[in-house]
Amino acid sequence: MSGPYVTPWRDPPVAAALVVGLPLALVWWAVPEGLPWWRSIAIVSAWGGMGLLLASLVLMVREPRVARFLGGLETAYRWHHRSGVAAYLLLLVHPLALAADAWAESPARAWQALAPWAQSWPVWLGWAALVLLMIGLAATFALNLSYRRWRGLHLVLAAGVPIGLAHVVVLLGSTGSGLALVALALLALGARFVVSDLGVAARPYRVTAVARRAAGVIEASLAPCAAALAVAPGQFVLAAFGEGPHYRGCGEYHPFTVSGVDRDAQLRVAVKALGPCSQRLQDLESGVLVRLQGPFGRFLGARRAEPALWIAGGIGITPFMAALRAGPLDADTTLIYLHREAAGAPFADELAALAAGDPRFELISCATGDRAPDFDALLAQADRLAERMIHVCGPPAMVDALAPRLRARGVAPGAVHFERFDFR
Ligand SMILES: Cc1cc2nc3c(=O)[nH]c(=O)nc-3n(C[C@H](O)[C@H](O)[C@H](O)COP(=O)(O)OP(=O)(O)OC[C@H]3O[C@@H](n4cnc5c(N)ncnc54)[C@H](O)[C@@H]3O)c2cc1C
Numbered sequence: 071m072s073g074p075y076v077t078p079w080r081d082p083p084v085a086a087a088l089v090v091g092l093p094l095a096l097v098w099w100a101v102p103e104g105l106p107w108w109r110s111i112a113i114v115s116a117w118g119g120m121g122l123l124l125a126s127l128v129l130m131v132r133e134p135r136v137a138r139f140l141g142g143l144e145t146a147y148r149w150h151h152r153s154g155v156a157a158y159l160l161l162l163v164h165p166l167a168l169a170a171d172a173w174a175e176s177p178a179r180a181w182q183a184l185a186p187w188a189q190s191w192p193v194w195l196g197w198a199a200l201v202l203l204m205i206g207l208a209a210t211f212a213l214n215l216s217y218r219r220w221r222g223l224h225l226v227l228a229a230g231v232p233i234g235l236a237h238v239v240v241l242l243g244s245t246g247s248g249l250a251l252v253a254l255a256l257l258a259l260g261a262r263f264v265v266s267d268l269g270v271a272a273r274p275y276r277v278t279a280v281a282r283r284a285a286g287v288i289e290a291s292l293a294p295c296a297a298a299l300a301v302a303p304g305q306f307v308l309a310a311f312g313e314g315p316h317y318r319g320c321g322e323y324h325p326f327t328v329s330g331v332d333r334d335a336q337l338r339v340a341v342k343a344l345g346p347c348s349q350r351l352q353d354l355e356s357g358v359l360v361r362l363q364g365p366f367g368r369f370l371g372a373r374r375a376e377p378a379l380w381i382a383g384g385i386g387i388t389p390f391m392a393a394l395r396a397g398p399l400d401a402d403t404t405l406i407y408l409h410r411e412a413a414g415a416p417f418a419d420e421l422a423a424l425a426a427g428d429p430r431f432e433l434i435s436c437a438t439g440d441r442a443p444d445f446d447a448l449l450a451q452a453d454r455l456a457e458r459m460i461h462v463c464g465p466p467a468m469v470d471a472l473a474p475r476l477r478a479r480g481v482a483p484g485a486v487h488f489e490r491f492d493f494r
Pocket of ligand 1: 216217218306322323324325326327328340341342343344345346347348349385388490491492
């Protein structure tokens with residue numbers, strides 16, 4: 071995911087407005103006057119929490135136009151996360167406030183309000199939804215969880231949403247507004263599943279060539295079978311690779327930044343073996359059908375005439391390859407390319423040839439072995455740092471290590487853009 075290293079309000083705040091506006095609108099519309107204090111809190115927290123949950127659902131739709139409208143996929147995901155956490159906290163207040171309200175009658179009534187077994191099944195639905203949301207959210211904060219486990223637990227969280235909505239509709243009866251809420255939630259969940267996970271609007275491409283760029287790294291050329299996607303260097307696509315005679319596809323969409331946008335509308339993607347699907351892709355063959363969604367992201371979109379510094383870690387070289395292959399550079403550009411071993415770094419030869427042929431392009435190639443790179447020494451090699459537009463792409467740890475060092479050297483936050491190859 072990409073962004074400047076300090077973001078707050080650079081994007082039109084559509085996603086933020088949704089997260090603030092939807093719960094406020096629901097609370098304004100739903101909360102009756104003249105109720106006891108704790109009862110009012112219970113109702114405000116329930117509707118506010120539902121509003122946040124709905125906003126969070128809308129923000130997880132991965133459709134290129136929707137993503138652009140929301141200020142980019144990365145912004146939408148950031149607010150999806152914030153809104154989900156806030157929703158859970160607010161929904162947790164709901165039963166507690168109901169118990170506090172019952173306390174005025176008697177402590178036994180308060181306990182009854184908290185004990186689901188003393189309640190009817192619509193209340194059980196509410197508790198079930200809270201538990202599912204809690205499991206899903208706990209996974210969100212468990213940083214060491216594998217991606218697949220994390221995704222499974224996130225699906226548990228998603229299951230909590232219709233159950234929570236059923237709780238609301240059964241308790242309130244099928245009022246028009248209750249049903250409108252359900253419709254919006256199902257629409258967002260359905261859009262995410264149909265548009266993104268099933269990829270109904272994805273464009274068909276065919277693999278025309280596969281080249282091995284290094285041990286565990288292949289690059290595939292993809293030709294459009296119908297209308298091509300308008301992808302710019304720095305953007306990424308979601309790709310689902312089909313089956314080949316000797317190759318088994320992954321059957322699910324994975325994000326890959328294009329490493330080349332060729333004149334004949336062919337795209338190139340380079341894939342490093344990092345897990346089950348990307349490992350399988352190392353055996354990809356020509357002729358395989360690929361479905362692509364996108365384009366997403368705007369990394370490198372903010373390039374201007376001032377000198378540039380690009381910093382790539384490992385397979386994070388892909389957006390810069392696409393930019394370099396797109397034609398002559400329009401500004402002096404230094405690329406610091408970090409990789410483990412000098413021999414066999416992906417694209418090393420092509421980069422050396424590009425640097426030899428373009429006086430505006432300087433390549434600083436650095437093999438780090440298994441040690442963490444000496445970022446201070448590397449940054450010292452790039453002169454006029456504070457005047458440069460800086461783009462960083464690579465593993466999250468590298469991005470996190472570079473951000474404070476760049477800040478300490480006087481680089482303005484708005485001049486640094488990063489792309490992390492991580493989607494959580
Ligand atoms: C914006 C972006 C651009 C990327 N560009 C490239 C690229 O140009 N070349 C390249 O080799 N890799 C790229 N990646 C990483 C690539 O998507 C993962 O390596 C790949 O999906 C791993 O899947 P797996 O089943 O092999 O491994 P897993 O073990 O399942 O996953 C390894 C890691 O990949 C990520 N990941 C896995 N599946 C998905 C998914 N469906 N959606 C999102 N993230 C997932 C997770 O962060 C996970 O921790 C990019 C990732 C992102 C978010």
